[in-house]
Amino acid sequence: MDRNGGALVSSPPEADFEVVVRPGFAVVLASLVLVYTGLYLFAGQLAGEATTFAMALNWAAGVVVLVLLGILMHELGHVAVAAARGQRWTRVILDRSGLGVVIQPGLPGWPSVLRSLAGPVVQLVVALPMLATLYLEDPSVPLTLRTGAHSFWWVAGASNIVIALANLLPVRSWDGGQALAGMREARSKSS
Numbered sequence: 001m002d003r004n005g006g007a008l009v010s011s012p013p014e015a016d017f018e019v020v021v022r023p024g025f026a027v028v029l030a031s032l033v034l035v036y037t038g039l040y041l042f043a044g045q046l047a048g049e050a051t052t053f054a055m056a057l058n059w060a061a062g063v064v065v066l067v068l069l070g071i072l073m074h075e076l077g078h079v080a081v082a083a084a085r086g087q088r089w090t091r092v093i094l095d096r097s098g099l100g101v102v103i104q105p106g107l108p109g110w111p112s113v114l115r116s117l118a119g120p121v122v123q124l125v126v127a128l129p130m131l132a133t134l135y136l137e138d139p140s141v142p143l144t145l146r147t148g149a150h151s152f153w154w155v156a157g158a159s160n161i162v163i164a165l166a167n168l169l170p171v172r173s174w175d176g177g178q179a180l181a182g183m184r185e186a187r188s189k190s191s
């Protein structure tokens, strides 16, 4: 079924859906696990608690899975808005810049703004319940970086928020930059 609007220049056939996996993705994953492992060990040192490398590695792997989940939901946020406008995603890329999708170009003005913002917004929404898990813990324990660092849900939630907000920065090819470009286009059309 052709769901593409008339405005699109070209629409590749259904078979043109690609999943591209590059070795860089494995390197990024391993690096992330190592970074979070170090963070856990460091937090353990600060707290004066006995931590082992194995504990830290388990914790880090859990965080990275939840961060990936947030990034996946972010990308699906873009895809959902695009799909509602009859656009298809043509590619999923797992490489050294992480996980990304390629969607057919060509949404003008406000729909493009909505599509750009949908990713970070969905990621923020996914992050909130992760952060909220901290409040399921003993309320007599004060909320500090140290207590937070021990909950991988909380750290994953905070990481997802940082990633979502960073994507909203007005850098040209990032979500924030594309949303701004869409806004300018919409405004110049309406004036």
Ligand SMILES: [Zn+2]
Binding pocket: 074, 075, 078, 116, 119, 120, 167, 175
């Ligand atoms: Zn995005």
